[in-house]
Amino acid sequence: KGVVRNNKLILFNGFIQSQSQTGEINNIEFNKTILTMNNFSTRTITTPKIQETSTLSLLQCFFNLGSSEKSILNCPYKKNKVEVAQNISRRIGMPLYIPLIALIGSFLLIHKRREKFGFLKKYLFFLISFFVLVFSEIMVKFSGLSLFNFLIYFLFPFTLMPIVYFMLIQSIKSENLI
Template identity: 40%
Template sequence: MRNTIYRYFFTEFISLFALILISTCVIVWIVQAVNYLDFVTEDGHAFSVYFTYSILNIPKVIGRLIPLVFLISLLTTILQFEKNNELLVFWTSGLNKIRLVNFVFIISILITLFQLLLSLSISPSSLNFARSVLKSSNITLFPSLVKEKKFNDTVKGLTVFVEKKKPNGEMLNVFLRDDTSGNAKSKTIIAKKGYIETKGVMPFVKVGVLTEQNFLVLFDGVIQTEKKNKKINFLKFYKTDINLASFESKTTTYPKIQENNTLSLLNCIRPFLEEDKTTLSEQQCSARIDDIAAELNRRFGMPLYIPIISIIICYLLSSRIESKYYFFQKYIIFITAFTILVFAEIMVRYSGNSALGTIIYYSLPPLLILLNYLNLIRIFKFENLDQ
């Protein structure tokens, strides 16, 4: 009988949890995906790169939503059981309240393990792969980014100005400044006309395989090259091709802190503890140590606040729907649990500033769990269900 009750409670909870998590994840992902449109409209990446990058950010969204979704799902499940008098059926069938609290706590541990898996492994790997997709992608939408009588600097180190652009894609009076030349300070190209052409090229790493790349084809112009010794050379041309694949967009291609795997971040912390440094660029840890510590605390510590949420929500089991304070009590419990999540989110941002902040951040969950669990035992022990 008890196993049937547990199975029924778990099924109802997990169904609601999955529904809310998927729904909120879709909403947040859509809003986030709109912000990523800059990769297409401003940086010139293909739509396939945009969709791939957006989809690979889903694990991060799920990980951030899990604590709040768990709170709402568990609260709603217990309130629904109370409303339908199903909790009363549980008590009359001999189920002890503290046993249900223990079962809810076990569920919270499972959710905690799931979030730990996301935050420690799946999410960083997914974000890192998403960044590598941006890094390896070419600027395929460069033609649509070039506007008439506007200086375009979408491509890193390259500024393009076109006086007029015809409907067929032909550009008139093209000005181009290239600041990426290795043996020159800068290179300026002025041409009467030009157009963007997609050609199939054979890279050295894949002999026999053609890949499409964009070329800027210019006609009737002059190349002005300023050497590093301040000498200027002029070269007239009838036609010249510029491979746009050799240029990079201004999109950030190096991994951010949250995109590094957990082991790499731990390796950044280890030398710091031994050498007392604030940055470790020689260890490929260009970020500040307090930021790295805060990110590690978010991955390891934030999931630990889920079990305390389950204990706080279980205070609803001690209430009676007939009580005049029941209406206020459920809101107080929700606000308390929500405040704990907000506090944890704020604390994790400052937990890397000092060892004391980290100790407090990790000490609060077990301490609050123990105190509230003992308090629930005390409440249930002296509670009279007939009142």
């Protein structure tokens, strides 16, 4: 049994085992012992990791919206701005690619099976979707390196979605589905 009071660990009715360098085990029995914990330091990480920091805090840190860097919890922008930009890209940018993949996948629903090369279309749309996913994962790694890469990562789905949507509407009209 034990109690913690004033940074002291008080243990009652127990024993302590220790092993010498030769392998011999020594037992020490006690009725009450007090261990001061002032001299000990933790081996765990005391500050939260960037992945554990909220998106709002990361955005404030990235755009320097706080009054000072110390007012934002875990703002490592000056030390590793690449990691901050990558985390923002992963949290905000990655969900932008989901509608793009869904639009590309919608082409699979409208192709006719009786077409001469219709079976190749499904593989083509799968490959296009796969390459968009690979592109997004690669660009998330490079988005923190420069402002250009950061903008390309965010603008790519916004520029491609209207184009793919227009092509999808044209394909639906040509198939006489609407």
